[in-house]
Amino acid sequence: MLGLFLFFVIGLGYLLSFIFDNQLILIIAVLIAVGQALVSYYYSDSITLAVSGAKEVPRKEPFLDLHRAAENLVITAGLPKPRIYIINDSAPNAFATGRDPKHASIAVTSGLLEKLNKTELEGVIAHELSHVGNYDIRLMTVIVVLVGVVALLSDFFLRWTWFGGMRRRGDSEGGGQIQLILFIIAIIMAILAPIAATLIQLAISRKREYLADASGALLTRYPDGLASALEKIAKDREPLEVANKATAHLYIASPFKDKDEQDGRGWLAGLFDTHPPVADRIKKLRAMISKS
Secondary structure, eight states: OHHHHHHHHHHHHHHHHHHHOOTHHHHHHHHHHHHHHHHHHHHHHHHHHHHTTEEEOOSSTTSHHHHHHHHHHHHHHTOOOOEEEEEOOSSOOEEEEOSSGGGOEEEEEHHHHHHOOHHHHHHHHHHHHHHHHTTHHHHHHHHHHHHHHHHHHHHHHHHHHHTTHHHHHHHHHTOOHHHHHHHHHHHHHHHHHHHHHHHHHHHHHHHHHHHHHHHHHHHHTOHHHHHHHHHHHHHOOOOOTTOOTTTGGGBSSOTTOOHHHHHOOOHHHHTTOSSOOHHHHHHHHHHHHHHO
16 A cells, blocks of 8 residues: 555656656655654644544543543553543544554543443443554554645646646757657646545555454454444444544544445445445454354
8 A cells, every 4th residue: 555655656756857847846745745744743643632622531430430441451452551531522432543552542422431331432442442552543644644745746736737837848848749648647647646545545544443443352352342332333323523524534433424334335435435334344343253
C-alpha cells in the first residue's frame, strides 16, 4: 500500500517537473507536506479530542469501572495505561488516539457506558488498546499525510495548467507530440490519483479494524464480548453528533449510522467506507469462538 503511494507521488512529481520544467513545485509541495506531518504527528491527538468534545475523567464514580477495565487490560497487553476521556453523547461509540502507547488516549461516549455491559465494554476497550499497541494511529497519520501529498501535487498541476503553465513550456520548446501525450497522461493522473490515494487510505483503515478486532478478542480471550458490543452499536440508530468525516475512521464503528452499512451494498460502494461491514466483523469474531 505504501509502495502505491510512493508510485503516485513520484509519478506526479516527475510529470510536473518535466511538463513545467520547474522543480520548485515539487519542493514546495514536499515542504508543506512535511509541515503538515509534524503537526499531525505531535498534535493530532489533542486536536481530535478537542474536536470531538472529549473531556478527561478522573478515576472515581461513575467512571471507576471504565478505568478498572482499562487497567486490567493494559496489564495483560503490557501497555501503559492511556488517558481516559468521555464524550457526552448518547450514541454508543469509542476511539483511540495518540502517536504511540506512551501518548495514547481512549475516548468513549456516555451512551457506550449506559448501553453496554461489563464484558462488552471490556471488548471495546480491548479493541481500542489493540489500535494503540499496533501503532495504528501512527500509521493512519502517515497515510493521511501521504494522501495529502498526492492531493497537493494534483492541485498544483491542475492550477498551473489552468493558468497557462503548459502553454508557456510549449512556446519555449515548440510543443511536440510526446509532450502532448505526457500532458494528457498528467491530467488523467492529477484527476485520478487523489481518488486512488483515498481508496488506499480507506482500504488500510478497514484492514486495521479487522486486525484490532482479532487482537482485542485475543486480549480478552472472549471474542463474544466484542461481537455483542458491535451488535448493540450497530443496532443503535442514533448518529454521533460530534463526528465528522475527518475523524470518522477513528471510531470503532461508523458514527454516521448509514442504513446502507447494515443492509449491505455492492463492492464498488463499499470501497468508500471507512469501516468494514459490521456483520462481517461479527462473523469473523464468532468464527474465532467456534475454532477455540
